[in-house]
Amino acid sequence: MDAGAWHDRIEVVRTRGTPAIADMVMGRFLSPRFVATHGGAAESVRQGLIAMADAGYAGCGAAIRDMVLIDRLPAIGIPTLIVAGDRDTSTPFVGHGEHIAAAVPGARVVHLDAAHLAPIETPAALAAMLRDFLVPTDTHDAANTLFEAGLLNRRRVLGDAWVDASLAKRTDFTADFQAMITRIAWNEVWGRPGLDDRSRRFIVLAITVALGRWEEFALHVRTGLMRDGFTREELKEVLMQSAIYAGVPAANTAFAEAGKIIADIDSGSDKD
Secondary structure (H helix, E strand, O other), X not given: OOHHHHHHHHHHHHHHOXXXXXXHHHHHHOOHHHHHHOXXXXXXXXXXXXXXXXXXXXXXXXXXXXXXXXXXXXXXXXXXXXXXXXXXOOOOHHHHHHHXXXXXXXXXXXXXXXXXXXXXXXXXXXXXXXXXXXXXXXXXXXXXXXXXXXXXXXXXXXXXXXXXXXXXXXOOOOHHHHHHHHXXXXXHHOOOOOOOHHHHHHHHHHHHHHHOOHHXXXXXXXXXXXXXXXXXXXXXXXXXXXXXXXXXXXXXXXXXXXXXXXXXXXXXXXXO
């Protein structure tokens, strides 16, 4: 790292605080493309930077400025993954990562289309690379790992009782299908970081209304209302908007199906 540049940055933070370097640092943290399409996430990072203790940032900067680690890297004797962001202007692979790769015996290098904060800019791609590096390569073990991860998401969204009942109904004919939707739908999709459970529930409701998939619609209405996934008022708004984009007849049926579930909940006959 450029010790002089770090010295100057530390002095600015000590005298004027982290807000004085926010624009410069944000230009290194995230790519302009990401900031343009994910303004909320970028602003959250910026506010976190500004809220950081000035002394803490300066201390970390001094540690980076003064560290001398390159001669110790050849002693690393375990499998090592080096992740490089191709849009990273703070520590680009050329001049930085390439030296680590050359120094660590047998190191593996992967590249991401991201700037300095890959966990924020490309979380799914980063997770896939880490999983590929860390998870055993045996196909059966990998499938089991993905199934168990998906099962956690499925239980969180739908509840243990429903999931246990669904799994108990598995037969030799349906077992592979149940395993597939748990690995893919519940792990790969519901486990993605880009949307929270509440947003995904609304998407499922709107799509099932549009397609007339009333069994799936009822499942997500029931679990959403009973597990505090959304309120009745929010459910109503989703159905109102669905009437415009999916058609009044579809929304009419949706209101009727949801009304039955609400009546069952109110009467106490529908238990989670």
